[in-house]
Amino acid sequence: MADLSIAVRQVEGVSVLLPAGFINAHTVREFEEALENLVQNGHYTILLNCKDLNYISSAGLGAIMGLIETVREHDGDILLSNLQDNVFAIFDTLGFTQLYRVFGNEDQALAAATPERKG
Amino acid sequence: MAAKMDHAQFKLVIPSQTRYLNLVTGLAKRASLVAGLDDAAAAKVSIAVDEAVTNVILHAYHGEGEHTVELELRFTEQALEIHILHSGQGIRSDQMVLPDPKEYIKHPRKGGLGLLLMSRFMDEVQFKADEASGRNECCLIKKIS
Numbered sequence: 001m002a003d004l005s006i007a008v009r010q011v012e013g014v015s016v017l018l019p020a021g022f023i024n025a026h027t028v029r030e031f032e033e034a035l036e037n038l039v040q041n042g043h044y045t046i047l048l049n050c051k052d053l054n055y056i057s058s059a060g061l062g063a064i065m066g067l068i069e070t071v072r073e074h075d076g077d078i079l080l081s082n083l084q085d086n087v088f089a090i091f092d093t094l095g096f097t098q099l100y101r102v103f104g105n106e107d108q109a110l111a112a113a114t115p116e117r118k119g
Numbered sequence: 120m121a122a123k124m125d126h127a128q129f130k131l132v133i134p135s136q137t138r139y140l141n142l143v144t145g146l147a148k149r150a151s152l153v154a155g156l157d158d159a160a161a162a163k164v165s166i167a168v169d170e171a172v173t174n175v176i177l178h179a180y181h182g183e184g185e186h187t188v189e190l191e192l193r194f195t196e197q198a199l200e201i202h203i204l205h206s207g208q209g210i211r212s213d214q215m216v217l218p219d220p221k222e223y224i225k226h227p228r229k230g231g232l233g234l235l236l237m238s239r240f241m242d243e244v245q246f247k248a249d250e251a252s253g254r255n256e257c258c259l260i261k262k263i264s
Contacts, residue, residue, distance in 0.1 A: 003141060024144075025173040026137035055144070055162070057169045058232035086162035093239045094232060 003027045006034045014113045015043040016106065020052035023060030032063040039067055044076025045113050049106050051082035056090060068099070077101070081109040128193040135176045135186040135205070143190065144169045147201065150192050154199040155263045163240035164199065164261050170233035171203050171257045179207030179255065198242070201259045209255025212246045 004027035007018040015038045023031050038046055048064075050056075068078055081103040083091065091097050103109035131146060133139040147168040151161035172188055180186045186207065193200040217235050237244050243260035 022141060022144075024137070024140050024169055025177060026140050055166060055169075057166060057173065058236055059173065061232055085159065086166070089159065089163065090166060090236065094235065 004030055006030065008034065008038070010043075011047075011110055012114050014045050014047050014110055016047045016049055016110075018049045018052060022055045023053065023063075024055070024057040025059045028059040028063055031060055032066075035063060035067055039070060044071040044074040045079075046071065046076070047079045047081060047106065047109050047113060049081050049109075050084065050087055053084065053087055056087055061090070061094070061096070064100075077113070079103065079109045079113055081106050126193070126195060128191060130192075131190045133172075133188050133190070134184060135180045135188050135207075136184040137173065137176055140169055140172060143172050146190075146192075150194075150201075151199060151261065154194050154261075156199065156261060160261065164201070164259070167237045167240045167244075167259050168201055168203070170237050171201075171259060174233055175203060175205045175207060175257070179205050179209060181207075196263070198260050198262045201261075203257045203259070204254050205256075206254050209248050210246050211248065212244075215244070215246065 002021060004019060004021040004023060006020070009016050017034060017038070019031060021027070035046065064078060071078055079101050080091070082105055083102060088102070091100070091102070101109070101112060103112065131143070133143060144165040148161045148165040151164040152158070156164065168190075172190070175188050176182065186205065189204040191202040191204065193202070215234055217238055218232070234244075237259065241259045242262045243258070245258040247256045247258065249256065
């Protein structure tokens with residue numbers, strides 16, 4: 001199994017990114033490139049569905065932090081869903097759950113990102 | 120009869136390359152469970168070790184992959200100690216400046232979070248220099264409750 005694989009799909013104007021494996025100093029460049037590709041192509045609302053993400057280190061957090069201001073300047077956002085307990089602990093310990101909107105599942109996140117979707 | 124765990128210890132030496140990080144964090148997680156920590160604590164230890172070893176590879180050795188990083192795991196009844204030794208550029212505990220998370224999220228930027236995660240996830244984080252050997256050490260301690 002690869003250390004990290006990343007699937008991307010578009011759902012009603014939201015770019016859903018599914019990283020599978022782990023994000024650390026070894027794999028972070030691949031994660032950064034996936035995020036940067038979206039932003040460079042004008043996709044500013046990004047949902048990270050982390051259901052298959054086993055862990056993320058500060059290297060991965062830095063990749064997200066590096067883009068959050070850019071996407072918000074374009075009226076977009078980075079949302080998180082399906083965090084495993086240990087991944088949630090990392091975000092929560094650093095206070096990032098106040099900086100990012102975190103949802104239990106992808107549908108809840110998509111509903112928040114596109115309010116017109118579910119009324 | 121179960122083996123007596125007092126002062127048990129072993130070492131792992133890896134090349135200073137990030138490709139071995141997952142190997143090390145997997146070992147740290149399993150060692151934490153053997154030491155008696157629960158799954159949540161074991162996950163935190165593994166992240167702290169990832170951060171510490173990453174710092175050695177990227178900062179102490181400036182990304183040069185031909186060096187070595189030595190991890191010594193010590194098991195006592197009170198704690199799991201993970202000593203990370205290297206011959207690169209070291210820092211002392213009094214040089215360890217932790218960012219304020221509240222300020223950090225007001226002014227997001229890359230970097231600076233590894234030491235914070237280590238200090239939050241472990242009970243003790245110490246940096247030491249051995250002038251005789253020229254080696255530096257990061258010691259991570261997780262108490263067994």
